[in-house]
Amino acid sequence: MPLVLIYWYQTHKNKKRFGAPVVNFDIPKDEKGKRLPPSLAGTIDTARLERDDVMATIFDLAIRKYIRLEETKITRTLLPDKSEQKIIKLKEDDGKLSNFEKTLFNRLFEDGDTVKVSDLKLDFYKTFSEMEKDVFKELVDKKYYIKNPKNQKAFLIVFGMWALFTLNIILAITLFLLAKKLNGRTAKGDEIDYKIDGLKLFLKSMDRNYKWQAEKFYTVEQMIPYAMALGYIDKFMEALKIIKPDYNPSWYRGYSGNFYAGYAAFYLASTSSMTTSDKLVFVN
Numbered sequence: 001m002p003l004v005l006i007y008w009y010q011t012h013k014n015k016k017r018f019g020a021p022v023v024n025f026d027i028p029k030d031e032k033g034k035r036l037p038p039s040l041a042g043t044i045d046t047a048r049l050e051r052d053d054v055m056a057t058i059f060d061l062a063i064r065k066y067i068r069l070e071e072t073k074i075t076r077t078l079l080p081d082k083s084e085q086k087i088i089k090l091k092e093d094d095g096k097l098s099n100f101e102k103t104l105f106n107r108l109f110e111d112g113d114t115v116k117v118s119d120l121k122l123d124f125y126k127t128f129s130e131m132e133k134d135v136f137k138e139l140v141d142k143k144y145y146i147k148n149p150k151n152q153k154a155f156l157i158v159f160g161m162w163a164l165f166t167l168n169i170i171l172a173i174t175l176f177l178l179a180k181k182l183n184g185r186t187a188k189g190d191e192i193d194y195k196i197d198g199l200k201l202f203l204k205s206m207d208r209n210y211k212w213q214a215e216k217f218y219t220v221e222q223m224i225p226y227a228m229a230l231g232y233i234d235k236f237m238e239a240l241k242i243i244k245p246d247y248n249p250s251w252y253r254g255y256s257g258n259f260y261a262g263y264a265a266f267y268l269a270s271t272s273s274m275t276t277s278d279k280l281v282f283v284n
Contacts, residue, residue, distance in 0.1 A: 070252075087108055
């Protein structure tokens, strides 16, 4: 039995069966040619929803002109000045938002058309939990996942504990290893993850593709949320600053006039305000 499980993993679930990833210069799309949102790409890549995926959704909504990100300066008499980050609603849901985007959008603007990022801190874990459910429901509906990886991992661990209790040590070890390796992703999900790996190769080698970036700047701008969700935002912004040092997008408004410095402050303030558990502890 353990040998059968190991053989099955190597032939059906190990991505090495696809060979080395090929660089992907485009935004990931599903099998119907429809754009895959950055938060879904990030979740497929790590098999979990993370704060960077939520931030990617916020920046994606801004680039798509649903919201504007703003940073203002607050002058204080006896204390140093400080910055304040806000998210401004530009338009209502037009029916094109997915369920997880609606969950976030509705939370941001439940009390009006402007929200201070700092006000998210106390109860954002509730929104995060709802988004996680929405994201994995969509991934299951698209047949990229069988179920939420948390549930599959729990099942394998329980089964492994049973094997350990019955002194089937080899089976128990195999199941514990599979619990660590398997994430509920289907063969279809593995294929799109392989494409996402190709995009990661592009994001890693941004400094080698300046000419392409300059010619395709619209596409490059759309990749900002993907770089965020896939963990390459710092490298991406360094390259973006070289090809467009005066970049000043309409969806961001900062008091310093420097998008690159302002983006970093906004990103830091937002991620520190987005709690992901009811104990207000950040999940890394």
